[in-house]
Amino acid sequence: MSERNRQVLLVETPKGKLGPEHFRLSEAAMPVPGKGEVLARVRYISLDAANRAWMQGATYRSAVEAGSVMAGGALAEIVASKAPGLRPGDLVFADTGWQDYAVLPAKRALKLPKLKPLTHLLSVYGIAGLTAYFGLLRAGRPKRGETVVVSAAAGSVGSLVGQIAKIKGCRAVGIAGGAEKCAWLTGELGFDAAVDYKAGPLFKSLKAAAPDGIDVYFDNVGGDILEACLFQMNQHGRIACCGAVSQYDGAPAPHGPRGVPGLIVVKRLTLQGFIVMDYAAERAKALKDLKSWVAAGKLKVREDIVDGLENAPGALIGLLAGENRGKRMVKVA
Amino acid sequence: MSERNRQVLLVETPKGKLGPEHFRLSEAAMPVPGKGEVLARVRYISLDAANRAWMQGATYRSAVEAGSVMAGGALAEIVASKAPGLRPGDLVFADTGWQDYAVLPAKRALKLPKLKPLTHLLSVYGIAGLTAYFGLLRAGRPKRGETVVVSAAAGSVGSLVGQIAKIKGCRAVGIAGGAEKCAWLTGELGFDAAVDYKAGPLFKSLKAAAPDGIDVYFDNVGGDILEACLFQMNQHGRIACCGAVSQYDGAPAPHGPRGVPGLIVVKRLTLQGFIVMDYAAERAKALKDLKSWVAAGKLKVREDIVDGLENAPGALIGLLAGENRGKRMVKVA
Numbered sequence: 001m002s003e004r005n006r007q008v009l010l011v012e013t014p015k016g017k018l019g020p021e022h023f024r025l026s027e028a029a030m031p032v033p034g035k036g037e038v039l040a041r042v043r044y045i046s047l048d049a050a051n052r053a054w055m056q057g058a059t060y061r062s063a064v065e066a067g068s069v070m071a072g073g074a075l076a077e078i079v080a081s082k083a084p085g086l087r088p089g090d091l092v093f094a095d096t097g098w099q100d101y102a103v104l105p106a107k108r109a110l111k112l113p114k115l116k117p118l119t120h121l122l123s124v125y126g127i128a129g130l131t132a133y134f135g136l137l138r139a140g141r142p143k144r145g146e147t148v149v150v151s152a153a154a155g156s157v158g159s160l161v162g163q164i165a166k167i168k169g170c171r172a173v174g175i176a177g178g179a180e181k182c183a184w185l186t187g188e189l190g191f192d193a194a195v196d197y198k199a200g201p202l203f204k205s206l207k208a209a210a211p212d213g214i215d216v217y218f219d220n221v222g223g224d225i226l227e228a229c230l231f232q233m234n235q236h237g238r239i240a241c242c243g244a245v246s247q248y249d250g251a252p253a254p255h256g257p258r259g260v261p262g263l264i265v266v267k268r269l270t271l272q273g274f275i276v277m278d279y280a281a282e283r284a285k286a287l288k289d290l291k292s293w294v295a296a297g298k299l300k301v302r303e304d305i306v307d308g309l310e311n312a313p314g315a316l317i318g319l320l321a322g323e324n325r326g327k328r329m330v331k332v333a
Numbered sequence: 334m335s336e337r338n339r340q341v342l343l344v345e346t347p348k349g350k351l352g353p354e355h356f357r358l359s360e361a362a363m364p365v366p367g368k369g370e371v372l373a374r375v376r377y378i379s380l381d382a383a384n385r386a387w388m389q390g391a392t393y394r395s396a397v398e399a400g401s402v403m404a405g406g407a408l409a410e411i412v413a414s415k416a417p418g419l420r421p422g423d424l425v426f427a428d429t430g431w432q433d434y435a436v437l438p439a440k441r442a443l444k445l446p447k448l449k450p451l452t453h454l455l456s457v458y459g460i461a462g463l464t465a466y467f468g469l470l471r472a473g474r475p476k477r478g479e480t481v482v483v484s485a486a487a488g489s490v491g492s493l494v495g496q497i498a499k500i501k502g503c504r505a506v507g508i509a510g511g512a513e514k515c516a517w518l519t520g521e522l523g524f525d526a527a528v529d530y531k532a533g534p535l536f537k538s539l540k541a542a543a544p545d546g547i548d549v550y551f552d553n554v555g556g557d558i559l560e561a562c563l564f565q566m567n568q569h570g571r572i573a574c575c576g577a578v579s580q581y582d583g584a585p586a587p588h589g590p591r592g593v594p595g596l597i598v599v600k601r602l603t604l605q606g607f608i609v610m611d612y613a614a615e616r617a618k619a620l621k622d623l624k625s626w627v628a629a630g631k632l633k634v635r636e637d638i639v640d641g642l643e644n645a646p647g648a649l650i651g652l653l654a655g656e657n658r659g660k661r662m663v664k665v666a
Contacts, residue, residue, distance in 0.1 A: 059599045222594045241597040252595075255588035261555045262585075264574040264606035266392045271604040273597035 005030050008098035008312055010070045013055055016250050018320060023070065023313035031103040033082045038106050040076035042096045045309075045330040046122045047072070047316050048156070049220075049245040056248065060275050069097040070312070074332070075112070075122050076102065086111065091118075093126065098312050100332060123156060123327035124290055124301045127276055131242060132160035133286045134279040136218055137168075139240035139272040144169035146215035147234075149206070151225050152245060153194065154181040156327035161218045162191045163299050170216070173209045175202070175225060177322045184325065189300055202228040213237075221246045227257035233267050241273040249320045302326025338363050341431035341645050343403045346388055349583050351653060356403065356646035364436040366415045371439050373409035375429050378642075378663040379455045380405070380649050381489075382553075382578040389581065393608050402430040403645070407665070408445070408455050409435065419444065424451075426459065431645050433665060456489060456660035457623055457634045460609055464575060465493035466619045467612040469551055470501075472573035472605040477502035479548035480567075482539070484558050485578060486527065487514040489660035494551045495524045496632050503549070506542045508535070508558060510655045517658065522633055535561040546570075554579045560590035566600050574606040582653045635659025 004027045011024045033039045051072055054064045064071045074097075078090040083106030086092070092109035096102035112121050123129060135157070142148050148165035152158045153174025162172040162185065174185040174194045182194035193209035195202065206214075206228055213234035219226050222244030233239070247253050263269065279286070293299035304324045306315040312330045319328050337360045344357045366372045384405055387397045397404045407430075411423040416439030419425070425442035429435035445454050456462060468490070475481050481498035485491045486507025495505040495518065507518040507527045515527035526542035528535065539547075539561055546567040552559050555577030566572070580586050596602065612619070626632035637657045639648040645663045652661050 219594060226594060227589075241594040243598060244595050247595060253591065256560075256590045256593035258586065258589050260589035260593050261552060261559060261574040261604070261606065262577050262580060264604055265576060265608070266606070268606045268608060268611060269604075270606070271594070271597055271602075273594065273599070273601045273603070275598070275601060278601060 005101045007069045013066045033103045039080040042074045042076045042332045044075040047328045052248040128156035131276040132157045135240045140216040142216045147171045148216045149173045150218040151175040152220035230259040239271040304328040338434045340402045346399045366436045372413040375407045375409045375665045377408040380661045385581040461489035464609040465490045468573045473549040475549045480504040481549040482506045482547045483551040484508040485553035563592040572604045637661040
């Protein structure tokens with residue numbers, strides 16, 4: 001245990017776009033667990049657009065401050081424990097931050113089963129899968145035959161949302177950036193249609209892809225795409241508000257989408273914000289469903305694994321630019 | 334039946350603020366009911382901010398077109414009937430428009446009980462009362478001890494929302510324009526606090542009136558007031574989207590409130606748009622509750638009755654400027 005602990009620090013809170021200059025690789029002494037704590041070896045770090053939102057201020061967690069280890073959830077293996085219930089070799093999910101090793105209070109570590117591939121614990125059976133599952137089914141409440149539209153559809157959550165919509169008998173429409181991603185959604189993942197928001201104004205292409213209007217919109221991006229969908233929602237439609245990635249990487253938007261609250265009233269829409277933790281009590285049922293769908297080949301899981309802790313900053317910057325397909329994570333060890 | 338039928342026409346669709354020049358008093362021949370129709374004598378016309386929204390385009394009803402009789406709901410008495418189920422002397426609620434007499438398909442007329450005062454059929458037992466009831470209880474879902482904030486609180490709906498919130502054991506905060514209205518809310522209607530949005534920036538006064546944050550916001554106005562409330566909502570708060578009166582009388586807003594969807598996600602808010610007709614099936618239960626509260630003196634009903642069909646335009650213009658307190662209606666006959 002004389003090994004040094006590499007850490008990626010957030011050296012400055014970005015005012016505009018996140019860049020490599022906001023991070024620095026550093027080294028610290030190996031941390032030592034105290035009573036009730038564990039020492040965990042970070043294996044895979046989960047990269048999420050929300051990581052960028054955490055730099056903007058307090059959200060559902062406190063802000064990531066300049067000068068501290070960059071925060072982030074990871075799959076980690078216990079190497080030493082001073083807490084009952086966790087033993088060396090156990091796998092956990094925890095906010096370890098971007099580093100080789102972390103000391104954590106045991107109660108902050110969620111023990112996970114060992115399954116293959118391990119990375120599925122960060123994608124379909126992790127926050128991404130559960131977010132897609134609960135957000136669509138609980139906040140979106142799709143009914144058979146309805147049209148479900150999801151933005152950031154080629155991302156970790158969106159790629160699952162569209163497939164779960166299909167499993168539930170809905171028409172699934174994805175909004176993504178670029179023809180290649182769109183072709184992947186319809187060709188590989190079984191989406192009924194895909195709309196390339198980079199190819200021009202969204203209104204007409206969305207209308208063509210969702211000719212009967214939108215019943216459920218799963219919103220990962222906010223901003224102009226939320227606005228475009230608002231105007232094409234059907235009466236009594238539901239918008240599952242999952243994130244606002246269009247608003248994270250830069251200055252806060254000067255204003256919100258038009259049509260709020262006018263369209264919400266006239267169309268009797270429900271907009272519901274949610275965080276996956278809100279549904280923690282129903283996790284077992286969700287995992288059972290997700291596992292059965294993966295086993296049956298109904299849910300295809302795409303993972304985008306970047307190698308090396310030192311590459312985490314670039315991988316997050318790329319994710320915010322939309323270069324990933326499916327769940328992006330960083331293999332640390 | 335040789336009497337002439339006075340009508341108020343909308344002569345021009347207003348581009349900006351509604352003014353008297355947009356209306357003209359006219360006369361037409363007495364209409365004659367055909368098979369399945371009734372002739373109704375208009376008694377009291379209901380004035381609502383939504384009347385102005387109808388001029389902007391299709392909403393939950395088709396737009397009111399220039400050159401036609403101004404649309405509006407009214408309490409009317411059947412004077413001739415060629416339809417089964419309705420007889421001379423029966424009272425109905427219907428969209429008669431702004432005129433002395435109207436011919437209507439019988440199925441468009443809702444038969445009402447005769448009660449005293451008759452005007453309560455347009456206020457607490459009419460659309461205003463049911464909107465307050467369903468919007469607060471079904472879309473807002475307040476729990477005992479929570480803080481409920483309502484805008485346009487001195488209006489027909491808002492004045493009831495705050496009182497129903499009190500009946501349900503909540504802290505009731507009203508937002509209204511002017512010290513006099515605010516004093517009325519707290520002094521007469523039993524609101525716990527009132528905030529005068531004309532007295533300066535809303536943020537601080539709202540914070541003082543709702544020190545524990547807002548659990549339910551009943552939104553009648555949209556715009557800046559919705560935005561101010563969004564930022565003070567508590568986690569898992571609910572916003573009942575009833576109307577957007579700040580947006581009706583003039584050009585459409587160039588943008589929506591900030592914080593959408595960011596705050597919706599982070600605070601796990603639910604925004605729900607509704608129209609009172611959505612709850613038609615539960616009308617009887619609602620009326621029973623409202624009647625018992627009025628009888629027990631728990632719900633005070635304020636009506637603002639303007640006399641004369643010819644004064645309807647000025648009364649609506651005044652309502653949009655916030656000059657009414659409680660339910661405004663026009664006595665025609």
